[in-house]
Amino acid sequence: MDTSLDSIFIERSESIVAELGFKNLKSFVKNQALLILMSKMEKFKAEDKRFKCKYGLDFNKFQERIEQRKDEEIFSEEDDYLDWRFAKEF
Numbered sequence: 001m002d003t004s005l006d007s008i009f010i011e012r013s014e015s016i017v018a019e020l021g022f023k024n025l026k027s028f029v030k031n032q033a034l035l036i037l038m039s040k041m042e043k044f045k046a047e048d049k050r051f052k053c054k055y056g057l058d059f060n061k062f063q064e065r066i067e068q069r070k071d072e073e074i075f076s077e078e079d080d081y082l083d084w085r086f087a088k089e090f
Helices: 009-017 023-054 060-068 073-088
Strands: none
Touching: 009 023, 023 060, 023 073, 060 073
């Protein structure tokens, strides 16, 4: 996998990046990556909060409730459990 940027792209983007106030393309890319990660973290925090409000439980209690069910499946809660678990594990 080639992870290098081609020289034409770098040449054309350096002036734009400088106009945006970044010292070079590398600092711009690092900043954008950080913003994307922070955005995702906020999304998952909001999802955690939404599920806590929806069920009136924290994730661990909800997980126990799901795991204690024997012969009953509530598909909407199972789906929420998977989404909530993903948000918590991120």
